[in-house]
Amino acid sequence: MSTIEFDEMLVSNADFLKPFAITLTRDNETAQDLFQETMFRALANKDKYNVGTNIKAWLYTIMRNIFINNYRRRTKQNTIFDSTPNDFLLNYNQVVAANTAESHLKIKDIxxxxxxxxxxxxxxxxxxxxxxxxxxxxxxxxxxxxTIKSRIHFARKLLKEQIQRF
Incomplete structure (x- = not known):
């Protein structure tokens, strides 16, 4: 299949992707970004397209995989935006004293x-x-x-019971 034929087939079958992108993202701007990324990846990987394969299914799969990967990336980052001003912390000097005696007792108990x-x-x-x-x-x-795995598991279980008593 020539590049021109592939491009024409891609453009003619791309319209169904926009509603699918909106369904996935529930946001017009994010859906547009997802659509563009899908088209880019389809063009970049046109050599992986097998002639005779359902192009709509191929494009759906690309879009779904991009969406899933982006979702996983966002959840791993777990980004929290704090827009509150933190000016009051700039000159806030507080001394913290660690209680090492208590931590030494806990280590001895463990x-x-x-x-x-x-x-x-x-x-x-x-x-x-x-x-x-x-x-x-x-x-x-x-x-x-x-056997080793189960013994370590049981050791953890016994330790958990022992430490909860303290």
Whole structure:
């Protein structure tokens, strides 16, 4: 298929994309951006279009994938815009004193809870806590991978119960 034929087919079948973009975005400006991005990607990837394939379905798929990827990107960024003036914080000097005694007590309690674990759970958990991967721990202890995973899981469960008591 020649470039001119592809371009003509693309333009003649592009009108149905605009309502679909509005349905996805529920905003005219965002829908226009999505439409333009879809057309750009379709033109950039015309070599991937197989002759005889339903072009409408191909374009729908491109638009849907762009929308999903943009949505995922936005949720990962989790951007929060704060338009309130924060001038009052510029010259606000406040001293914070950390209570290290309380944190040392908590660490001692956690270490005691770890050492109270049965050895069968404690050893894999300590290795995992030191940064070893499950497969490495399984190899070190000559145990199946699933056994190591379940022992670490049960160690976490027991620790959670112990620490909640404090």
């Amino acid at each position: 270490q005691a809870a770890i050492h109270q674990l049965p050895e069968i759970f404690r050893n894999p958990f300590l290795l995992y806590f030191d940064g070893y991967k499950y497969a490495e721990i399984a190899e070190m202890l000559s145990e199946p991978l699933g």
